[in-house]
Amino acid sequence: MKLGVFSISLSVKDLQKSKDFYEKLGFSAMGGNMEQNYLIMKNGSTLVGLFQAMFDGNMLTFNPGWDENAQNLESFDDVRVIQKHLQESGIQLEKPADETTSGPEHIFLKDPDGNMILIDQHR
Numbered sequence: 001m002k003l004g005v006f007s008i009s010l011s012v013k014d015l016q017k018s019k020d021f022y023e024k025l026g027f028s029a030m031g032g033n034m035e036q037n038y039l040i041m042k043n044g045s046t047l048v049g050l051f052q053a054m055f056d057g058n059m060l061t062f063n064p065g066w067d068e069n070a071q072n073l074e075s076f077d078d079v080r081v082i083q084k085h086l087q088e089s090g091i092q093l094e095k096p097a098d099e100t101t102s103g104p105e106h107i108f109l110k111d112p113d114g115n116m117i118l119i120d121q122h123r
Contacts, residue, residue, distance in 0.1 A: 009051060083099070
């Protein structure tokens with residue numbers, strides 16, 4: 001099962017302060033938009049998403065179909081295929097994908113400790 005590129009999505013109080021902090025750690029903005037209250041920061045192949053007032057708590061994020069540069073992968077597992085595998089493995093989803101659709105879609109699940117996981121397919 002190919003989950004795609006991994007990042008951590010952080011719920012931040014002040015996007016500008018968080019941006020400044022992560023820049024001091026060597027990250028630079030590679031996506032997102034300050035006016036839309038989110039930035040994707042990158043350091044090497046490490047990705048951190050900063051989101052102000054968009055969701056509560058932090059979450060692990062996987063993007064099927066993308067690499068760490070947000071470039072399309074030639075081959076990837078569709079989020080609906082991943083969903084089917086997870087459900088067959090007995091994993092309960094907080095928000096399942098609509099299996100009657102194709103293209104962009106996402107699912108939410110929690111690990112045994114309650115940590116939120118987002119599998120977010122953009123294409």
